[in-house]
Amino acid sequence: MLLKRCDTNYIEYNVDIEEGSVFDNEYLEKFVGKIFKDSPNERLLIIVVDANDIPRGYYEIGATSEDEVVFSISTIIRNVLLTGYTRFLLVHNHPDNDDKISYEDYVSYKEIKEISEYLGLEYIGDYVCCEGELKSCEEYDEDDIANFSFDLSIKKKTFIYFLILIYFVLLLIYVMKGVLWSIKD
Secondary structure, X not given: OEEEEEXXXXXXXXXXXXXXXXXXXXXXXHHHHHHHOOOOOOOEEEEEEOOOOOEEEEEEEOEEOOOOEEOOHHHHHHHHHHHOOOEEEEEEEOOOOOOOOOHHHHHHHHHHXXXXXXXXXXXXXXXXXXXXXXXXXXXXXXHHHHHHHHHHHHHHHHHHHHHHHHHHHHHHHHHHHHHHHHHHO
């Protein structure tokens, strides 16, 4: 089977793989392995599937670097809707071979799941491909989520400390300005 690579302006047939179900982990690993093979950058795929769980097309989206993919949720939803299919999954790789799902991965998964349900789309899941193996964002346990919350609270505290620092710098400038004006008078 030649799988369609879908883009907004054209369709290119470029992945030759036998037909199989996305719920067959070995099949899915083989499929994404052909696309992610030796990629130095993190990449994100939207894979649309039919009612029989067979992939019918994929999009590669986002601006990539060695450790992140920048994308918008609206781009994902728009691209799924353009295919005419209502079922999809996301797969991205971690070229550094870190099999841990990041906080950003988890939050994106939750947001896309919520929006998909609202729009009547079936979001099958979000997977990370690392060293040829897939890990689902649904595989997290309570401890992992607690670690995410802890990371987030550190980020929030850092941001708050930064805002306080800016406040004091501006206050100092204001006070110094007042002192300078009083010296001139």
